[in-house]
Amino acid sequence: MELDKIVLNRKERKLLNKINFLTDYGNKRLIKAEIVTSQPEFDLYYFYQLRNYGLVETHHYPEPEESYHYRPDNGIASTQKGLHYNDWHWEHLRQFLYRSVTVPIIISIIANLVILVVKHFYK
Structure with missing residues (x-):
């Protein structure tokens, strides 16, 4: 989704700013999901909105033994669009x-x- 079509509300902007702050504006690329979810600004709905807009992305930390069971996303990073929103x-x-x-x-x-x-x- 292009930035021209994205309009964030106050809570989404606050959460995006917090994620950008925690990732040190892109210097630390990937942070643990627990750090973000423990923030008072975190709301799962607004986080999914940011992810759907392409402003943040979720990753898995590598595990030594790759298994085929469900793993929740355990790493969060801001995209370039999110850093410059x-x-x-x-x-x-x-x-x-x-x-x-x-x-x-x-x-x-x-x-x-x-x-x-x-x-x-x-x-």
């Missing part, structure tokens, strides 16, 4: 404010100046 979010907000606020204000100021000049010269 906040940068993208602020850039997107800046562009939105420029297009939606700044440009209309500048246009209205120019229109008012034109009206004043026209009124002044054609009196």
